[in-house]
Amino acid sequence: GDSVTQMEGPVTLSEEAFLTINCTYTATGYPSLFWYVQYPGEGLQLLLKATKADDKGSNKGFEATYRKETTSFHLEKGSVQVSDSAVYFCALNALTGGGNKLTFGTGTQLKVEL
């Protein structure tokens, strides 16, 4: 079945450091890929998405490129801030049967320190 694997956390960085959170997936066909973020005490929010190979999703300085050849969708940011501290979830939609039946990874907690 479909699955998403992302790096375990917590990831602790200093402010202005470079961030990479790895995400790889297994799915039949050509899924759409997403990154969601959950700030403390809040619900998950869509951060960015990509719907086909080689697409790059970007938002708030975060980027991720849909790599079909490596089945990956790694999240990157050039300079993190304390306000980026949150849990980040990689997800896919296998696009079977319609609707938004997403498959999520386990989440990676990011802590950014001054």
Add this chain to the structure above:
Amino acid sequence: NAGVMQNPRHLVRRRGQEARLRCSPMKGHSHVYWYRQLPEEGLKFMVYLQKENIIDESGMPKERFSAEFPKEGPSILRIQQVVRGDSAAYFCASSTRQGTNEKLFFGSGTQLSVL
């Protein structure tokens, strides 16, 4: 502009009791999804509902779990005769319409603890 509201935030039940989790979607949203996150695992799809209809319940356990989204009022996820393995975070999400990749808005979740 209220987001997706879930209550309660935390729910404690003893084994054998019933748990009722509520989800009020965003204003104007008629599509609701329930997800469950077990400890150390990712969120898993449970059920997809529109007003008064269950569209996809392929992720629901066969017994003890049910969901509804009535014409008026919140969506309810009901767990009868809870067991310790039901302890998890339950998230609700809503969207404006059916469609692949339609943006989902999530609630903050209900943390269910079964003693």
